[in-house]
Amino acid sequence: MRPNTLAEAVERIRAGAPQDATLAEFVDTFDLAGTSLAQYETIEDEPALTQNERLDALVGAIAEYLAKQRRLGRVPAWVCDPARRLAEPWFTASSPSDAMREYLTFASPAEFASRNIFTEERPLRRARGPQTAKV
Template sequence: MRPQTLAEAVERIQSGEPQDAMLAQFVDTFDLAKTDGDRYASIEREPKLTGDSRLDALVGAIAEYLAKQRRLGRVPHWVCDPARRLDHPWFTAAAPSDAMREFLTFSSPAEFASRNIFTEERPLRRARGPKQ
């Protein structure tokens, strides 16, 4: 069963479920929600900080990105917590070359780059997501 909230996805990751699968399943839940109110409700509750600085920053980026991309009209307050930002750059590509680092630096959405996370231009796209 897919996690119904981002906070639930983080709880399940902490209990040992695979991070990539839980976050992907949460994005599916978000995309399949019937209303914008349901979408916002799925990101509104703050996920507990895990002590994994990358995961903590990533969930902040995910919530802000989804709220802005889907034009929900508001972003959860918790995404502004300084604990949701990395001190050092994280390039999500495996062993990125200098050229790939440069590409990711310029292609990363602001919601990720502002947290020092450098990734592809559309990091949360899913096969069943909305057309963009």
């Protein structure tokens, strides 16, 4: 069962659910919400801080990115909390080369880069497409 809100996703992660899968499930919930208001409601409530600085910054970036990319007309105020920013750069690629670091620095969306998170240019994309019948 997918988390209904970003705050719920963070609670599940704190309880031991796998971070990547849980956040991906949340993005599906967000994308499947029927209206802009319903989408905003999935990011409106502030997730609890977790003492995991990367996760805390990441959820701030996710909420701001989704609100701006989907043109919801507003961004939750909680994303501006200084606890949602990293002091040191985090390159999400594992063991990135200098060239990869340069690329990620250039490609990262502002919502992530402003939090010192450097990732690919479309960090929340999900593999989706038309379903084909299995033979």
